[in-house]
Amino acid sequence: MSISRPDALLPETKVTWHSEQITAAIDGEVIVMGMIRGQYVGLDDIGSVLWKLLEQPQTIRQLCDELGLRYQGNSDTILADVTAFLEDLRSIDLIEVVDAGSTR
Template identity: 70%
Template sequence: MTTPEPLTPGSLVGWHPEQVTAAVDGEVIVMGLIRGQYVGLDDIGSVLWTLLEQPRTVRQLCDDLGRRYQGDPATMSADVVAFLEDLRALDLIEVLDAAPLSDP
């Protein structure tokens, strides 16, 4: 099994087609059908998950969160990438495309 390429700001990500999402007691729960594992998402994780219903680049996700929440942009970016990598490892999201690094 090969290691996937790391996510970049231009990576286009979206929901994996083999997952199920539900709201339970105000929390978003996502279950991956491939692995049979699920995760419960907190407030910010739920916002990111909702944004991913329509594929977006990592940069777009970071920009959107930056408009919603205050924080150090570099820290927010690192946290978003780490969160997305965790979701990808569970087959809850997939990389649909990767734009060049020079993409504005």
């Protein structure tokens, strides 16, 4: 039996950029630096597309649907990969979960 964390990212979870981050394009690569932890990541092509989509709050399912339209792949694999990627970004405070009732 799998036990999920109470704050685990689910397909219905709405996420967006963390307000305390800086994004820059350098030599064709998107670099994101979190101001809270001072950590940064460089994003590849697909990561950069996903990052741009995160500018507006969206559910993980919406993000996966959009990536599925752009790239060929199994929807379960896309969901697993996107969720893992977002968990990594959240762990260093580059994205945040948005309350469904929030206007942000």
